[in-house]
Amino acid sequence: MKRNWEALVLKAMGGREFRLTVLDSERVSGSLHRLLVDGGGLLAAAEAHPTMWIRLWFDNEGRSHQRAYTLVDPDPATGRFHLEFALHEGVAARWASSARPGDTIDATLQGSSFTLPDPTPTHLYLVGDSASLPAVNSLLDAAGDLPATIWLEYANDDEKGLPHRARAGQEVIWVPRLDEGRHLVETVRAALTSPAEGAYHWVACEAGTTRALAKHLRKGLGVNRHQVSALGYWTAR
Numbered sequence: 262m263k264r265n266w267e268a269l270v271l272k273a274m275g276g277r278e279f280r281l282t283v284l285d286s287e288r289v290s291g292s293l294h295r296l297l298v299d300g301g302g303l304l305a306a307a308e309a310h311p312t313m314w315i316r317l318w319f320d321n322e323g324r325s326h327q328r329a330y331t332l333v334d335p336d337p338a339t340g341r342f343h344l345e346f347a348l349h350e351g352v353a354a355r356w357a358s359s360a361r362p363g364d365t366i367d368a369t370l371q372g373s374s375f376t377l378p379d380p381t382p383t384h385l386y387l388v389g390d391s392a393s394l395p396a397v398n399s400l401l402d403a404a405g406d407l408p409a410t411i412w413l414e415y416a417n418d419d420e421k422g423l424p425h426r427a428r429a430g431q432e433v434i435w436v437p438r439l440d441e442g443r444h445l446v447e448t449v450r451a452a453l454t455s456p457a458e459g460a461y462h463w464v465a466c467e468a469g470t471t472r473a474l475a476k477h478l479r480k481g482l483g484v485n486r487h488q489v490s491a492l493g494y495w496t497a498r
């Protein structure tokens with residue numbers, strides 16, 4: 262597969278390249294496929310952090326197709342981690358579904374960073390979906406028993422069975438994807454009507470939905486920019 266200009270730019274920006282090898286492949290449900298991979302030295306080269314993601318290079322009929330995926334349960338002792346793919350019509354999702362032990366894929370580490378705010382937030386407000394659930398789970402692991410409210414958008418009923426890591430006292434609210442995501446925006450807006458002192462907000466959904474929620478938090482409620490993190494995880498087309 263020919264790597265394109267994107268790969269050159271990322272390398273020039275300090276991107277580090279690794280070759281991952283699939284060790285195990287598991288269909289968790291109709292909407293999720295999980296791979297166990299050897300990181301090819303990635304976990305020795307970089308310390309893992311919550312929400313850590315890499316750029317994977319898929320082959321799209323000879324053209325390179327780069328998409329971001331989150332490291333699940335990175336284990337520096339073995340150099341292994343899982344990748345969880347939300348399933349839909351797409352090159353990445355298709356590759357994952359048919360990946361077998363021994364298959365390899367190139368990865369670039371560039372652009373991922375995250376630290377939980379200091380001082381520790383009084384409450385976490387997380388908004389995600391099946392694509393950002395691995396990142397949501399890594400935040401919940403890092404947050405321990407912090408109070409949290411988590412909205413998760415789902416397109417298919419079976420997504421409500423996806424494994425989340427909320428603990429007692431952390432509320433998970435499943436919201437159907439309706440009206441191209443506007444239902445989720447309205448649901449969160451109705452719940453968050455004033456800035457919550459010391460709270461931290463993290464939003465990672467479809468791009469338009471994420472933009473609308475970030476605007477509500479930053480401009481509508483005037484929440485300090487250090488208390489909001491928002492990144493579109495996919496684009497509806």
Ligand SMILES: Cc1cc2nc3c(=O)[nH]c(=O)nc-3n(C[C@H](O)[C@H](O)[C@H](O)COP(=O)(O)OP(=O)(O)OC[C@H]3O[C@@H](n4cnc5c(N)ncnc54)[C@H](O)[C@@H]3O)c2cc1C
Pocket residue numbers: 314326328329330331332344345346347348349350351352353354355391392393395396492493494495496497498
């Ligand atoms: C930092 C970051 C971390 C991410 N981590 C993960 C992760 O761990 N697991 C994960 O599953 N995804 C994750 N994503 C999202 C993933 O990169 C996108 O969903 C990506 O578009 C999938 O590529 P594709 O080749 O399968 O589909 P594309 O070629 O991008 O799109 C093909 C079609 O599928 C639709 N589509 C793409 N993604 C979705 C989706 N999630 N739901 C519904 N329809 C979709 C598009 O609108 C389009 O119509 C992450 C994204 C970011 C930015």
